Amino acid sequence: MIFAFAFFHMQNHKFTKMALLFLTFLCLITSSRAAILNRIGINYGRLGNNLPSPAKSIELLQSMNAGRVKLYDADHEILHLLSGKNIEVAITVANDEISAIASNQHLADQWVYEHVLAHYPSTKIRFVLVGNEVLSSTNTVQDMQIAKDLVPAMRRIKNTIKSQGIRNIKVGTPLAMDMMGTTFPPSNGSFKPEMRELMIPLLKYLNGTRSFFFVDVYPYFAWAESRANNQTGIDLGFALLRSGNMTYTDPQSGLVYTDLLDQMLDSVVYAMAKLGYDDVMLAIAETGWPHEGDSDEFGANKENAAEYNNNLIKKMSATPSNGTPARPGAVIPTFIFSMYDENQKYGPATERHWGLMNPDGSAVYAVNITGKVNPSD
Template identity: 60%
Template sequence: MHTMKGLMMKAVLLLSIMSFYSFCSGASNSSNKIGVNYGRLGNNLPSPFESIQLLLSMKAGHVKLYDADPEVLKLLSDTDLHVTIMVTNQEISMIASNESHADAWIDDNVLAHYPSTKIRFILVGNEVFSYNDRQLWLDLVPAMRRIKRSLNKHQIHNIKVGTPLAMDALESTFPPSSARFRSSIPAEVIVPLMRFLNSTKSFFFVDVYTYFPWSVNPTNTSLDYALMKSGINETYKDPVSGLTYTNLLDQMLDSVHFAMQKLGFNNVRVAIAETGWPHDGDFDEPGANAYNAATYVSNLVAKVTSDPPIGTPAKPGIEIPTFVFSLYDENQKPGPGTERHWGLLSNTGSPIYEVDLTGTSHENNTKLSEPSNNGPYNGKIWCVVASTASPDDLGPALEFACRQGNGTCDQLAPGKECYEPISIVSHASYAFSSFWAQFRSAGASCYFGGLAVQTITDPGHGSCEFPSVLL
């Protein structure tokens, strides 16, 4: 059966090469079209068929999946969308251990769909260096090599293999010229990765969000600089390289360029696997609004679809393949409120804000009112049960919050100030607020599996005072 597939592939190889160039070749009309990340961590999202129709109507050039779902890949066949698929983190070590596993993965996830589905990238893993799993790190490049060899066996040379990394792969990013990879990432991992990307002419894929460094300290960097607004007076000159920056995205991208350069790799191109701006979030997440999201994405599209390419100060004139995050809001993503509000579309398929992915229009946020949350929130915030939460689901979350110690739920004991009213909703709200107030600085979020939300309305009553976070 594998032999038959191989013969079929060889028979159509010339046609596929002539017809279906990836954007890494720069030969396709869609080479500089924006891509969109199609994540599916939601229980209320449109079907894959509807989603692909929406991507086509939005004139996206590329779509990036977080797996290699056969239904989605089949639906993408005979469309003009160029497709990026992913080897999940859980599959990496198995593929690294044996070439037959890589061959089987290519058979099932590439040959079963290619070339009618225009697969252009295979990304091995997702933000692997963000997890403290040394074995996974060591298995990453061997898995990438095996995937590449399996493609070569079938004479498939226009599918590039890469891996997307988060910006936390770098331990220093400012100024960009000082950037270097984290010392905790062993040389026997990062150097072979760079050699692989260089020898296969693939890209260093990076997930880069200007929102995060800006929102951590919004008084340090101007919002306009983070949003890539043109015509602003703010610039930054790198004291070592002498390069001048007019936006935060270029600074972050060039920090990757300089980090690679320090390892002796000056010719590996950068691609943006994820970027975007949240259109909503929690009270302690400034700047998360639709106006800013529309501004950022519009400016991003204008930059990366420019003809000729703009590039960055360190790499001018170089095209940067880019995927916006994300197609939808994904309501099952854990963490802070922004995690569930990166979508271009709502779960009904309607635009959350207007944006032209072709880069021909820049008037995308003119219908939106000016935001009021661009500065840090000052005041108290509580964490309470969400109005959408079912009381039947609160028991385990309440138990989790209370068993963490530090007196989290002492005031809920009989005779204490917050014992009454005796209801699971009231007790859970107190426990959530108490837990979050104690452990927020350690990374805890007001989420509890979707059962909790932030509020600036004091939920206390009588002599019962709910713990709060004061910003």
């Protein structure tokens, strides 16, 4: 009996030790996965006539320790240059390709073969974004047709990817905050009534494929608009994600907000829930702060841009994830806009001054993409 007890105790000790080792291993995997998911991405736009070559640009992305890059196309040279690099990639189907792909599976197959399979898996393509802010332009018959064709095109692209046995590429589409009818307070968030018939099939698709709802979200614009309409408007520190600056309590949900970005994101969360989809994951396709603007574009300067982006990186790269008040702990993949100033864009000066890097490869202002005190840690 004593021998049996001793044997059982020894075996139990071994089991406990193995269980602890397994749990430690599991925690390491979970922590590592969270770290990968929380790596900050950068939008690489190329509407400029003074930009570095693609080869130099990829070198700069690596030197900045960017975890992801988002392309506004699926350029073969850039995708080839990203081969073998530890950078996850988002590629984009052009808006004018959507309707043709939606109506023809062969064209969807062709697009995936040419732009995904030709480079995957050596190039870490993780997102295929169908269109860019498609629902922001629905005034013409053609624009409305593209909007209606959006989900069918996404479905065809996904079908081709899935047929190749690929499970780690998500298909989504970036939408702008102009889809929202109400954003304040966050619990009152709702989409514009005319968006409902387009939004429901999109949310159904994203929910069914466990993909992300990609949103272009800019606290700068919300702050600037509030300042123009009301001199006391939204507090600048609140818009810049300044910790300990101030708080706002949503009167309906009771949730406490410490920055404007969380308010804007949660307004989308509540809007989705009102249509019956309360657990579709969020991703930030674009966000940032302009470092220069016209004389009447207040707040567009390097100091504010540096503060916003560094606070954003610290917030979104935290492990474990911060999430938002409505979704604490949720991982929100985030892409900063943008890598360079793009001097061929039209509109006010802010349109051309969102860049992190100058054409010569130097930093416009100090920013630490890793969010760590020492990037080498």
